[in-house]
Amino acid sequence: MSSGLGQTIGREKELGELDALLARLDDGAPGCVAIQGEPGIGKTRLLRELRVRGDEQGHLVLTGSVEEFERDVPFGVWVDALDAYVASSREIGGGDPLLSSLPAVLPSLRDGSGGRRELIAEERFQAHRAVRRLLELLAADKPLVLILDDLHWADAASVELIGALLRRELDGPVLLALALRSGQGSAKLRAALYSAEATHIELTRLSQGESAELIGDSITGSELGAIVRESAGNPFYTLQLARAAALPARESAPRSSNGVAGVPAGLADALMVELAAVSDPARALIEAAAIAGDPFDLDLANRIAELSPEAGMESLDELLETGLLHDTELPRRFAFRHPLVRRAVYESTRAGWRLTAHSRAAALLGVQGAPATARAHHVEQSAATGDAEAVALLLEAAETAKARSPAGAARWYAAALRLMPPADTQARLEVLIALAAAQRAVGANDRCCDTLAEAVELVAPGDNYLRVDLTAQLAAAEVFLGRHDQAQRRLAAVASQLPEEESPPGVRVLVAQTTVALFTSDPERGRELAKRGLAAARAVADPGLIGEAAASLAHVATVRGDVALGMESQAEASALLEALPDHDLALHLNAMHALSRASLHLELYEDAVRIAERAIDVCTRTGRGEATPVLRSTLAQSALMLGRLAQAKEAQDAAVEAARLLGNDYVTCGILSTTASIALLQGDLETALRAGEESVDILGPEAEGHVLSVARAGLALTMREAGRSAAEAAQLVEPLGGWTLERLPAVWRVRHLEALVRTELGGGDVDQAAEFARLADLGAQELALPVSAAIAQRAQAAVALAQGDEQQALELARASEEAGSARGARVEAARSRTLAGRACAAAGDRSQAIELLRAAEAELSDCGALHPRNEARRELRKLGARAEPRGPGPAEETGLGALSGREREVAELVSRHKTNPEIAKELYLSVKTIESHLRNVFFKLGVSSRRDVAQVVERAREQVR
Numbered sequence: 001m002s003s004g005l006g007q008t009i010g011r012e013k014e015l016g017e018l019d020a021l022l023a024r025l026d027d028g029a030p031g032c033v034a035i036q037g038e039p040g041i042g043k044t045r046l047l048r049e050l051r052v053r054g055d056e057q058g059h060l061v062l063t064g065s066v067e068e069f070e071r072d073v074p075f076g077v078w079v080d081a082l083d084a085y086v087a088s089s090r091e092i093g094g095g096d097p098l099l100s101s102l103p104a105v106l107p108s109l110r111d112g113s114g115g116r117r118e119l120i121a122e123e124r125f126q127a128h129r130a131v132r133r134l135l136e137l138l139a140a141d142k143p144l145v146l147i148l149d150d151l152h153w154a155d156a157a158s159v160e161l162i163g164a165l166l167r168r169e170l171d172g173p174v175l176l177a178l179a180l181r182s183g184q185g186s187a188k189l190r191a192a193l194y195s196a197e198a199t200h201i202e203l204t205r206l207s208q209g210e211s212a213e214l215i216g217d218s219i220t221g222s223e224l225g226a227i228v229r230e231s232a233g234n235p236f237y238t239l240q241l242a243r244a245a246a247l248p249a250r251e252s253a254p255r256s257s258n259g260v261a262g263v264p265a266g267l268a269d270a271l272m273v274e275l276a277a278v279s280d281p282a283r284a285l286i287e288a289a290a291i292a293g294d295p296f297d298l299d300l301a302n303r304i305a306e307l308s309p310e311a312g313m314e315s316l317d318e319l320l321e322t323g324l325l326h327d328t329e330l331p332r333r334f335a336f337r338h339p340l341v342r343r344a345v346y347e348s349t350r351a352g353w354r355l356t357a358h359s360r361a362a363a364l365l366g367v368q369g370a371p372a373t374a375r376a377h378h379v380e381q382s383a384a385t386g387d388a389e390a391v392a393l394l395l396e397a398a399e400t401a402k403a404r405s406p407a408g409a410a411r412w413y414a415a416a417l418r419l420m421p422p423a424d425t426q427a428r429l430e431v432l433i434a435l436a437a438a439q440r441a442v443g444a445n446d447r448c449c450d451t452l453a454e455a456v457e458l459v460a461p462g463d464n465y466l467r468v469d470l471t472a473q474l475a476a477a478e479v480f481l482g483r484h485d486q487a488q489r490r491l492a493a494v495a496s497q498l499p500e501e502e503s504p505p506g507v508r509v510l511v512a513q514t515t516v517a518l519f520t521s522d523p524e525r526g527r528e529l530a531k532r533g534l535a536a537a538r539a540v541a542d543p544g545l546i547g548e549a550a551a552s553l554a555h556v557a558t559v560r561g562d563v564a565l566g567m568e569s570q571a572e573a574s575a576l577l578e579a580l581p582d583h584d585l586a587l588h589l590n591a592m593h594a595l596s597r598a599s600l601h602l603e604l605y606e607d608a609v610r611i612a613e614r615a616i617d618v619c620t621r622t623g624r625g626e627a628t629p630v631l632r633s634t635l636a637q638s639a640l641m642l643g644r645l646a647q648a649k650e651a652q653d654a655a656v657e658a659a660r661l662l663g664n665d666y667v668t669c670g671i672l673s674t675t676a677s678i679a680l681l682q683g684d685l686e687t688a689l690r691a692g693e694e695s696v697d698i699l700g701p702e703a704e705g706h707v708l709s710v711a712r713a714g715l716a717l718t719m720r721e722a723g724r725s726a727a728e729a730a731q732l733v734e735p736l737g738g739w740t741l742e743r744l745p746a747v748w749r750v751r752h753l754e755a756l757v758r759t760e761l762g763g764g765d766v767d768q769a770a771e772f773a774r775l776a777d778l779g780a781q782e783l784a785l786p787v788s789a790a791i792a793q794r795a796q797a798a799v800a801l802a803q804g805d806e807q808q809a810l811e812l813a814r815a816s817e818e819a820g821s822a823r824g825a826r827v828e829a830a831r832s833r834t835l836a837g838r839a840c841a842a843a844g845d846r847s848q849a850i851e852l853l854r855a856a857e858a859e860l861s862d863c864g865a866l867h868p869r870n871e872a873r874r875e876l877r878k879l880g881a882r883a884e885p886r887g888p889g890p891a892e893e894t895g896l897g898a899l900s901g902r903e904r905e906v907a908e909l910v911s912r913h914k915t916n917p918e919i920a921k922e923l924y925l926s927v928k929t930i931e932s933h934l935r936n937v938f939f940k941l942g943v944s945s946r947r948d949v950a951q952v953v954e955r956a957r958e959q960v961r
Helices: 012-026 043-056 076-087 117-121 125-138 156-167 187-195 208-215 221-231 235-246 265-276 280-292 298-305 309-322 339-348 351-367 372-382 388-401 406-419 425-441 445-458 464-480 484-496 504-519 523-540 543-560 563-577 582-601 605-622 625-641 645-662 665-681 685-697 706-721 726-736 746-762 766-783 786-802 806-822 826-843 846-863 866-878 901-911 916-923 927-941 946-960
Strands: 031-037 060-065 144-149 174-181 199-202 325-327 333-336
Touching: 012 031, 012 043, 012 174, 012 199, 031 043, 043 060, 043 144, 043 174, 060 076, 076 125, 076 144, 076 156, 125 144, 125 156, 125 174, 125 645, 156 174, 156 187, 156 406, 156 645, 174 187, 208 221, 208 235, 221 235, 235 265, 265 339, 280 298, 280 309, 280 333, 280 339, 280 351, 298 309, 298 351, 309 325, 333 339, 351 372, 372 388, 372 406, 388 406, 388 425, 406 425, 425 445, 425 464, 425 645, 445 464, 464 484, 464 504, 464 665, 484 504, 504 523, 504 543, 504 582, 504 706, 523 543, 543 563, 543 582, 563 582, 563 605, 582 605, 582 625, 605 625, 625 645, 625 665, 625 826, 645 665, 665 685, 665 706, 665 866, 685 706, 685 927, 706 726, 706 746, 746 766, 746 786, 766 786, 786 806, 786 826, 806 826, 826 846, 826 866, 846 866, 866 927, 901 916, 901 927, 901 946, 916 927, 927 946
Parallel strands: 031 174, 031 199, 060 144, 144 174
Antiparallel strands: 325 333
16 A cells, blocks of 8 residues: 555554454444654654555545654644644534533534533533543544544643543444654553553564665765764664765854754754754744744744844755755744754753743733633743742633643643742732642642642641631641541641631631541541531531531431431431522532532432432532542432432443542542442442452552451452452451451441352352351341331342242242332342242242232333342243243343453354463454453353353344244
């Protein structure tokens, strides 16, 4: 295939991998390729070849790249790749609501009215969903190849978006082609790339023969050998040295290249030779261009260089002829031959001239009406301390960026602080508070702690409310870093300095101390602190504060197992907080989280859903979205208990994305644990294991607290369900008192013990199952809540059935079903109905068993609980009854219909007697990934061997015939 780019030397294997990806794209399969290597190794050249080949095959190819010195423009690489195309195709999506957040990413879609852009303040995942949907729509007519280059310079918002796309496979023929320097750029980006199912291409250096072939016939003999040796197989260095060698000798020596950071000395010398060969006006223009950007606007560079339009045009022609610059697809926009050329030119200029040039660039952009974010880089490089205009512009840039790119905002806030006079205490305090919020939004809790500590020192002596508020924020950040003792000491110190506990600041301190006690698994101390907080709030007589303190008490009481106190406090908090107007409720969003969690633990699931949904709405409309991840996860868990798995999955997916953006490991740990629970119920064992393992690993081996305890227990049970090593799982629960889980609060312990009963019965250990059922019953008695009782009764019923007491099993199962139904816990009730059906079957009552099992199967199907639904179906098949009472169901209701597309492919290949390595090769996946998919296939189909999988596939084929 001719590319139009000339011969590509030494990259035949890599080009073959790209061709394979394009072929898969033609078949409708999405893909991702990550190209890495040292500077000048040929990443961009390979991407150009991909672009040409994609164009020739009729694909839509869009490209974007990142500029080295302007890396803080939010979503910069995405704007470069998509903005112009989308602006020319405004009919895309036809009003699709998922695209409503696109203006937060693409400037061309902003109409000045704001739209829903305010939602992105903390919920940037909505913008990610919008871009995902956009890419899928763009690929609807023909495959899309999206090329993103130089990602080692990408801004944080762009990296977040790439990570979000890589975590979940795109639904359509979209190939993401990503390039970055090896070992450089964001650690988050590199981690996302290596955790994704991507093709990884690491470009290596050319051989001496390939380097000589690249140079061609223009240079021969010893000079050719010297260049080949000095370039050491780097294609760009090879061509650059050859280019310099081909220039005619000049009498004047080039400007010294000493100190050209990031450019090898030999290459820098060669570039200096080229620069010395151009005229003075051309040198002035290219130096100004290095300030203006890459690509750069010709008019801006001309004015920075202070050249006349005529001289600028002549200089441009000269630079284009030398190849130092080249044109772009946009008129009057030009680019450097390579980023290293720009780096060398920039670093070779005099420091004083650079200050003046950046200042001139900022002023010129201001005259042109450029936004503050476009001018901030130049101001940062040139402004002096005390420059009020510069500080104002940097703060404007930060305020503009904070919604979409808090990392960029943090940079501009920090830059403004450096320029602000130390004596301007109040102004510095305000900026420090804003900087801390930006740092918290990107998960930089360590830097957030430092910033908040500095802010606390600047609070006026009499402003106790602000001091307490900032100290509480600081303590929360320290808790999320595992510094629990330090957070406790800090809160105790500020509490001791308050004139009285019965005051708004006193209430806030006690509520904050309660939260720390919860994190450190000390609910007893937390309950006493929360009681004091509620008493102090009542003395203040502020309904919002009383509601906040009551919600805190309700939460800690339910975790402790004090249900009566929890119910009383939940009712009080709900009445007060839900009566507040939105603008007042925005001041108590953490209390709404505590209230929703308490409602969930108290099995008031509809209350929990209502409270969480209103809190999320207030969060998004007031820009206080830091609480949305945990609120959405509570909403997901409550919806799950009500049997609304579709709503639970949607809320949980949003919670995970928001938590990852928040960068708070403790929050992410708890949310991933919930993801694992939902995935397990839906029959997605692989996702359950992956989420569970990450939930535990993310905090590290030295972490502690109740969030990690719950995650450890959940993962241990999932591992047992998946047939993993019992010893490995036992290590996880050792800190919880072993498999008795005695150190786990009862609100979680009962459910986990019932799961252990099922696991032990599956392994044939009835005595151990009976012991776990007994412990579950004790936990349920401690709580005295209907659903907990139902779960414990089901555990006892399962043991009774295993012991041959069918009548006892039936009575307990029906009682469990009734108790679960009383609180709307549809899945729990249906699981108990399945067990009742099994008891009837064991007792010989086939017709009653079929009736119960069919009712359970229908209910679980309606909920989307595929794993327990499949259990009901297996029982129906044992009885010789079809799962569908009125004939075959649709495709998704068959055994293979429970599999994902990729799992179905694996199952089909297994039926053709392919080994795992053969399947991996055919699907362009790793053997480890195939093993994971196959484990999931076993789980969903309820089989234990490859032969069983093949039989299921063959039966499905026969039905089609």
